[in-house]
Amino acid sequence: MKNIHYYFPLIHLVLCFLSASLAISTTNITTDQSALLALRAQISADSNEILAKNWSSNCSVCDWIGVTCNSRPRRVIALDISNMGLSGLIPPQIGNLTSLVLLNMSKNNFYGELPSEFAQLRGLQVLDLFKNNFSGDIPPWIGLFHELQYLDLSTNGFTGIIPPFFSNLSNLGLFAVEYNSLHGNIPQEIFNISSLVTISFVGNSLSGGLPDYMCNNLPRLNWLTLSLNKLNGSIPSSINQCSQLQVLSLSDNQFTGLIPKEIGNLKALVKLNLGRNSLEGKILILKTFNSHQLLKCCSN
Template sequence: MEKASSFLLSFVLQLLCFLVACIATNISTDQSALLAFKGRVTLNSSHPLSLNWSSQVSICDWIGVTCGSRHQRVTVLNVSNMDIYGSIPPQLGNLSFLVSLDVSRNYLHGDLPQGLSRLRRLKVMNLGYNNFSEEIPMWFGFCSELQMLILDNNGFSGVPPASISNLSKLETLSIKNNQLRGSIPKDIGNLQSLKELFLVINHLTGSIPITIFNISSLEILALTLNELSGSLPVDICRRLQRIKSISIISNHLIGHIPAGLSNCTELYDLSMSYNNFDGTIPPEIVNLERLERLNLGGNNLQGSLPSAPDYCLTNLQFLNLGANNIGGVIPSSISNSSNLKELYLHENNLSGQIPTRWGI
């Protein structure tokens, strides 16, 4: 009996030693990865990372580092807006428990190393407002747990790679103000969890893939300041029943404004100015009770301004219908919008009097 107890105690002690050694090794791996990052960037002697990221301080107490309570492994790295110059080393991919990586608003440059594709637990990656360049790497498609990918204000070129369509859990894809060119890949429509798509201020051409309008979860579609052409589907709201904001300003879209937009009951922002839309403003658009911004200026719209019942457009704050070919009188119902702060009706063929309820 004593031998059995002694054996069991010895086994438990050996197991504990093994676990402690594993934890120490893993923490050492995380520490080495972060020190490799520190070694690839330029920091002055008074920089917080210079003073704090050292072997004299526990890694879980380093600035910008958060460890998980269960495994004591690095789960969050947030060094955003810290005036960091340099590049990202492949060793950062050894942070195997990392869930969130934010290096935004720094001066990082160069390519993104493929080693980052080993971050299989990663849910948030924010690389925005740096100087990264070249094409967006294909290996993003291996980070299958990603829910948010932000690459804003860099120098990425090419188009979003088709491999991104493998990110079935992705909810936010934001690649604003880069150098993207070519057509938006139709495979982007495979992102059936996507809620927010931001591709503004690029050089994208061609039509908007019809597959985007099949993403039923989509709430924000922002494609402003590109060179996109083609028209919008007439059944846009049947496809995008949760859509809240459509921003496609300054492109080359043509055709009529779909009357079916009146069925987008969640829509608060409809901004499609400076395109080549023609025809009339659908009168049903006044039924969008939650609408706060209606921006259709700088098109080839004709006809008259739609009149709204007293209970409609009460939330409207911004209305731009300027630089079109709209005629007729200004309907008095526009003044029912008590929250209206900005109104643009210039360069049209309007006649009659300004509604007296505006007190002008």
């Protein structure tokens, strides 16, 4: 019999789904305003006093700085409070903004774990939390965001593994988790998201190898940066199947073996960084690269 802990992630997702379904039927523009006022109440630092002065119940929530509403039904569909010098926790009421399509909190000092009520934001297309101080695991309920196109969790304090929630994220174009404290293998499901344009996992402690088929289902990928991790094994020769690659950075890992000659077939490539591994061989270049940059990046 399988250990019951095996089923915990699935149970958690089901509960989040049910919670989100109930919330959608009861929320409105008044609920949205209350959710944002709850967020304002959790702000411990507002260096420019934008929220303190502008977010007031005396005027329509749709007129608040950083807030965008649609017309029918009247709901908050975008919240962009990036680079406002804000600090504080994220309250659970944020999950009541169930019509959100865009949530950008980047370049602030928000901290703590993401509340589970975030799972109710199932219409999100953009989730940008870049450069804050969020901590804890990357929550598996992100897998509920079927419409998600842009996910940036970089430069935070996330720990644990990258959860394998990607089978439902068929619209994802950007996935970045640079400079966190993540470990474990890269989930194989990532390499089956054909919509991906950017994968950026620089500056973690990810380990394990890259699958031989890694580029077979990534026809749009143009940015792959995995530097400053603990990845090992060989670089797959199928790398040339990522034919749109412009940036390939695998430096500062533990890769071994020969540099695949197929890298020379990447005609769109403009930046290559393989340094500080244990690789051997040369690349036959089949197009005109920026040669001084290429040679510098390939050297150990």
